[in-house]
Amino acid sequence: MVAKYPILLISLIVLGDRISALTPLFNMTEYYKLPKLYKYDDFDRCLQEFDAKAVYCIIDTHIKPNTSAAIWPLIEKFSNDTKRSFRHDRIQRGLCMNLCEKIMEKYDYETQMKYYLKQFNETNEVTFDPNTFREALDWRIKYKRLANQCVNFELKRQFSIMGYSAVEYCVSNQEEDPLDYLDIVFLVLLGSIILAVILSSFFDYKMKKKHSSNMKSSDYYRTPLKKGLSQKLALFSLPRNWQILMTKRRTTLSKDLRFIQSARFLIMYLVIAGHCMLFNCIFPLLNPEYVEFNYRRMITMLIFNGITVIQTYFTISGFLLGVQFADYSERNKTFTVKDFFASILYRYVRLVPIYLFMILLDATWLIKLQDGPVWKRVAETERTFCRNNWWANLLFVNNYFTVDEPCLQQGWYLATDFQLFILGLLLLAFVRRFPKLLRPTIGLAVILSYVSPALVTYFHQLEGVVMIRPEALKYVLWYERSYRQMYIPTHTNYGSYLAGLIAGLTYHKLKRSEFNIRQHKPFLFLWYCVLPLAVMLLLSAYVFYEYDFEKPAVWIALYSALSKNLWGLIFGVLFVGLAFGVGWFLKRLLSNPVFRPLGKITYAVYLCHLFVIRATLGNIRQPIYVSDVRILVSTSSTLLLSYIMGLFLCLAIEIPFSNFQKQLFHKKPEVYYEENIDLSKNGVQNMAESNGTR
Numbered sequence: 132m133v134a135k136y137p138i139l140l141i142s143l144i145v146l147g148d149r150i151s152a153l154t155p156l157f158n159m160t161e162y163y164k165l166p167k168l169y170k171y172d173d174f175d176r177c178l179q180e181f182d183a184k185a186v187y188c189i190i191d192t193h194i195k196p197n198t199s200a201a202i203w204p205l206i207e208k209f210s211n212d213t214k215r216s217f218r219h220d221r222i223q224r225g226l227c228m229n230l231c232e233k234i235m236e237k238y239d240y241e242t243q244m245k246y247y248l249k250q251f252n253e254t255n256e257v258t259f260d261p262n263t264f265r266e267a268l269d270w271r272i273k274y275k276r277l278a279n280q281c282v283n284f285e286l287k288r289q290f291s292i293m294g295y296s297a298v299e300y301c302v303s304n305q306e307e308d309p310l311d312y313l314d315i316v317f318l319v320l321l322g323s324i325i326l327a328v329i330l331s332s333f334f335d336y337k338m339k340k341k342h343s344s345n346m347k348s349s350d351y352y353r354t355p356l357k358k359g360l361s362q363k364l365a366l367f368s369l370p371r372n373w374q375i376l377m378t379k380r381r382t383t384l385s386k387d388l389r390f391i392q393s394a395r396f397l398i399m400y401l402v403i404a405g406h407c408m409l410f411n412c413i414f415p416l417l418n419p420e421y422v423e424f425n426y427r428r429m430i431t432m433l434i435f436n437g438i439t440v441i442q443t444y445f446t447i448s449g450f451l452l453g454v455q456f457a458d459y460s461e462r463n464k465t466f467t468v469k470d471f472f473a474s475i476l477y478r479y480v481r482l483v484p485i486y487l488f489m490i491l492l493d494a495t496w497l498i499k500l501q502d503g504p505v506w507k508r509v510a511e512t513e514r515t516f517c518r519n520n521w522w523a524n525l526l527f528v529n530n531y532f533t534v535d536e537p538c539l540q541q542g543w544y545l546a547t548d549f550q551l552f553i554l555g556l557l558l559l560a561f562v563r564r565f566p567k568l569l570r571p572t573i574g575l576a577v578i579l580s581y582v583s584p585a586l587v588t589y590f591h592q593l594e595g596v597v598m599i600r601p602e603a604l605k606y607v608l609w610y611e612r613s614y615r616q617m618y619i620p621t622h623t624n625y626g627s628y629l630a631g632l633i634a635g636l637t638y639h640k641l642k643r644s645e646f647n648i649r650q651h652k653p654f655l656f657l658w659y660c661v662l663p664l665a666v667m668l669l670l671s672a673y674v675f676y677e678y679d680f681e682k683p684a685v686w687i688a689l690y691s692a693l694s695k696n697l698w699g700l701i702f703g704v705l706f707v708g709l710a711f712g713v714g715w716f717l718k719r720l721l722s723n724p725v726f727r728p729l730g731k732i733t734y735a736v737y738l739c740h741l742f743v744i745r746a747t748l749g750n751i752r753q754p755i756y757v758s759d760v761r762i763l764v765s766t767s768s769t770l771l772l773s774y775i776m777g778l779f780l781c782l783a784i785e786i787p788f789s790n791f792q793k794q795l796f797h798k799k800p801e802v803y804y805e806e807n808i809d810l811s812k813n814g815v816q817n818m819a820e821s822n823g824t825r
Contacts, residue, residue: 159420161205162420164202164205165202165205165206165209165219166194166202166206166219166222166286166289166290166292167222167754168217168219168222168223168415168416168419169222169223169224169225169415169416169417169419169754170222170223170224170225170285170754171224171225171415171504171752171753171754172187172225172226172227172230173227173752174187174225174302174503174504174752175752176227177227177229177230178302178303178304179304181229181304183229184303184304184305185227185228185229185303185304186227186228186229186270186274186301186302186303186304187225187226187227187228187301187302187303187504188225188226188228188270188274188278188298188299188300188301188302189223189224189225189298189299189300189301189504189505189507189508190223190224190225190226190278190281190282190296190297190298190299191221191222191223191296191297191299192221192222192223192224192282192286192294192295192296192297193220193221193252193294193295193296194206194220194221194222194286194292194293194294195248195251195292195293195294195295196220197291197292197293199291200290200291200292201291202290202291202292203292205219206219206220206292207220209423213600213601213602214426214598214600214675214676214679215423215426215427215601215676216423216426216601217419217422217423217601217602217605218602220294221602222282222294223415224281224282224285224296225415225504226278226281226282228274228277228278228301231277231278231280231281232277234281234284235277235280235281235284243280245287246279246280246281246283246284246287246293247276247279247280247283248279248283248293248294248295249295250295251295252295259299259300259508259512260536262515263300263511263512263515263516263536264299264300264507264511264512264515265511266301267298267299267300267301270298270300270301271297271298274298274301275297275298278296278297278298279295279296282294282296283296299508300507300508300511302502302504302507308498308499313491313494313495313518314495314496316491316495317491317492317494317495317496320488320491324367324783324784325783327366327367327783327787328367328368328369328782328783330367331364331365331366331367331368331369331787332367332368332369332370334364334365334368335352335364335365335368335370335371336370338356338361338365339351339352352368352370352371352373352374353374353378358794362794363791363794366787366790366791367783367787369782369783372781372782372783372786372787373782375786375790376728376731376732376781376782376786377727377728379724379727386722387642387710387711388451388454388710389721389722389727390706390709390710390718390721390722391447391450391451391706391730392726392727392729392730392731393720393721393722393723393726393729393730394443394447394706394721394730395444395447395729395730395733396726396729396730396733398440398441398443398444399733399736399737399740400766400770401437401440402440402441402737402740403736403740403766403769403770403773404762404766405434405437405438405440406541406740406741406744406769407744407762407765407766407769408434408762408766409604409607410744410745410748410765411748411755411757411761411762411765412601412604412757413604413605413607414505414748414751414754414755415505415751415753415754415755416754416755416756416757417753417754417755417756417757418756418757419601421757421758422601422604422757423601426601426676427676427677429670429673430670432669432670432671432672432673432676433666433669433670435599435672435676436596436597436669436670436671436672437669438597438599438618439597439668439669439694439698441544442624442627442695442698442699442702443627443698443702444544444548445547445548445551445624445627445628445631445699446627446628446630446631446634446698446699446702446703446706447631447702447706448548448551448552448628448631449551449555449627449628449629449630449631449632449633449634449635449699450631450632450634450635450638450703450706451631451635452552452555452556452559452631452632452635453555453559453631453632453633453634453635453636453637453638453639454635454636454638454639455635456556456559456563456635456636457635457636457639457640458639460563466560466563466564471556471557471560473796474556475552475553475556477792477796478549478552479527479549480788480792481788481789481792482545482549483525484784484785484788485734485735485738485780485781485784485785485788486524486525486539486542486545486738487525488780488784489539489738489739489742489780490517490521490524490525490538490539491517492742493513493514493517493538493539493742494513494514494517494518494521494538495514497510497513497514497742497745497746498510498511498513498514500746501746501749501750502750503749503750503751503752504751504752505749505751506749506750509745509749510745510749513538513539513745515536516533516536516537516538517538517539519533519536519538520532520533520536520537520538521538523538523546524538524539524542524545524546527545527546527549527550528546529542529543529546530543530546530547530550530619530620530621531546531620531621534609534615534619535609535610535615536609537609539738539741540607540741541737541738541740541741542738543619544619544737546621547619547620547621547624548628550621551621551624551625551628554621554625554628555628555629555632558572558573558576558632559632573633576625576629577626577629579625580625580626580629580696581626581692581693581696582692583622583623583625583692584617584623584626584691584692584695584696585688585689585691585692586688587616587617587620587622587623587691588617588683588687588688588691588692589683589684589685589687589688590683591612591616591617592682592683593612593613593616593617593682593687593691594613594675594682594687594691595674595675595687595690595691595694596671596672596675596691596694597613597614597617597618598611598613598675598676599611599614617691617695623695624695626695626696626699627695627696627698627699627702628699629699630696630699630700630702630703631699631702631703631706633703634703634704634706634707637707638706638707638710638711641707641711642710642711647711648707648708648711648713649711649712649713654704654708655708655713657704658704658705658708658713658714661701661702661704661705662705664697664701665698665701665702668694668697668698668701671694709721729774731781732774732777732778732781733777734781734785735776735777735778735780735781735784735785736773736774736776736777738777738780739773739776739777739780740769740770740773740777742776743769743772743773743776744765744769747768747769747772748765
């Protein structure tokens with residue numbers, strides 16, 4: 132009976148989508164009359180054809196309103212629908228300035244100036260800070276007049292309109308990119324890591340030959356070395372770290388929570404899919420109508436509102452912290468201030484090594500991997516931002532600072548999660564110190580988790596969901612208000628973490644009381660409703676994309692608070708049920724051993740997957756034709772390459788530094804390859820390891 136409900140829900144969704152598709156979204160005959168959003172000259176020919184210095188520039192143009200032009204009402208119609216359409220009064224051109232000069236040389240000065248339009252609105256310039264790109268300010272000044280004339284030469288002759296153009300950046304065939312000290316530092320670091328892996332693996336191999344001739348290789352590498360120099364020399368041993376990655380824990384608790392690894396992997400897949408779609412929309416598009424059409428479909432709200440799935444990682448983090456703190460409290464009489472700061476320090480040190488490596492990689496060698504007309508936008512922005520703003524990442528405050536110039540943009544999650552960990556630990560320490568205040572404290576925290584997003588939504592006049600506007604995609608959401616004020620701050624994400632925290636405490640309490648939740652009918656009914664509720668929650672965003680509501684509005688603020696927190700509640704219930712074996716087939720599927728290593732690598736994959744996307748997709752020469760198949764192929768290839776790179780990062784950096792850290796924190800030797808959801812020992816360490824991506 133239960134199985135019928137998801138099938139019925141899916142059928143209704145598909146039917147609703149088909150009905151909505153019958154309604155004409157826009158007249159394609161009219162649509163094709165619009166100026167192309169993107170139009171690029173041949174990049175390679177421009178830089179190779181001319182004997183003298185050749186320059187290729189990316190130009191952003193803002194079309195001036197002109198009611199006398201026949202095309203203007205159509206441009207205005209689409210440009211005003213900012214929720215579902217690109218700004219068609221903002222276009223981009225890739226121009227070979229040498230060809231541009233040749234065209235303008237045919238006309239006298241007076242004719243040339245007819246194609247020049249000064250900036251007509253002080254707020255119409257939407258482009259990067261020129262300091263983002265090396266020499267961009269010089270290019271902008273040098274080609275200001277010529278860029279305007281060349282773009283308007285096209286617009287005036289074809290559409291009887293004109294616009295103001297600004298040079299975003301230029302590429303020359305005489306550019307040089309010599310190595311600087313940071314480039315060399317990264318090479319030395321990478322070489323040192325590779326050398327350490329080779330020497331450590333060789334040392335461990337020789338130790339195996341010397342001491343374990345009668346032992347299987349896997350058994351030897353699975354056995355921790357005695358504390359001392361040998362243990363430290365084997366830290367980077369590849370076969371030993373491989374066994375750490377593949378080791379299966381056999382405790383009851385590890386068996387209960389094994390689904391966590393599959394949840395990490397599946398959410399990581401959705402994150403990569405969303406980012407591949409995002410980058411395919413960031414690049415110049417041959418068919419922007421594909422994006423605009425999908426913004427008008429109900430079923431694609433599962434994708435555009437799919438950014439909500441990142442809340443699942445917060446719920447996982449809170450869930451693990453709740454379980455681990457409860458377990459720690461059972462075995463220890465006190466949780467001191469020293470334990471509190473030790474947990475924070477331990478977590479910080481665990482996260483930083485691989486994080487720092489990726490920051491340094493993006494700040495140095497990413498820019499050298501590819502070229503092309505949009506490569507500077509893809510890679511040099513990352514280079515500049517990481518060189519200028521690395522401090523915000525390493526202090527884990529980049530969800531509040533440098534948001535419009537982010538280094539490793541996905542690092543906002545790590546900052547938010549780190550801050551939530553501190554808040555969650557404070558909350559748990561407080562209720563442990565004052566157990567009689569448990570219920571009022573948790574109740575107050577729940578109220579605040581709803582009040583915070585509601586107030587932000589109301590006073591900033593935001594929509595009821597985090598809005599991903601097509602135009603904002605061009606700038607990777609850096610300037611999108613809902614992204615900055617609602618999506619990434621800690622104070623608007625606390626609800627999902629708190630839901631996970633409560634779910635973890637609930638699981639631990641029920642487990643200790645031997646309560647059989649599988650025979651509790653109200654909970655089972657709620658559990659089987661959670662996935663349909665999650666789908667309905669994602670689809671509800673369609674209302675806010677389809678209609679404009681007067682703001683501020685109390686009902687929108689209340690809806691925002693509910694939707695922001697409901698996701699964590701849904702998955703908190705789901706995790707408690709799975710931990711107790713509810714959902715027989717689903718539990719078995721999610722507990723499949725294949726997910727164990729895939730889940731463990733998730734942190735490394737999360738940090739490197741945008742590097743892979745940039746390096747593999749960023750060298751395009753012309754506007755791309757985006758389609759479902761292209762996004763699927765991009766997602767699949769990125770997933771594979773990210774896990775290959777993530778495997779290297781995990782084996783060569785994450786695991787060695789994690790083991791070294793454990794040696795520093797503990798005097799007694801231990802089986803330091805145990806899974807981080809094993810709660811049988813190391814309470815402070817386990818609490819520090821409750822990251823959703825780890």
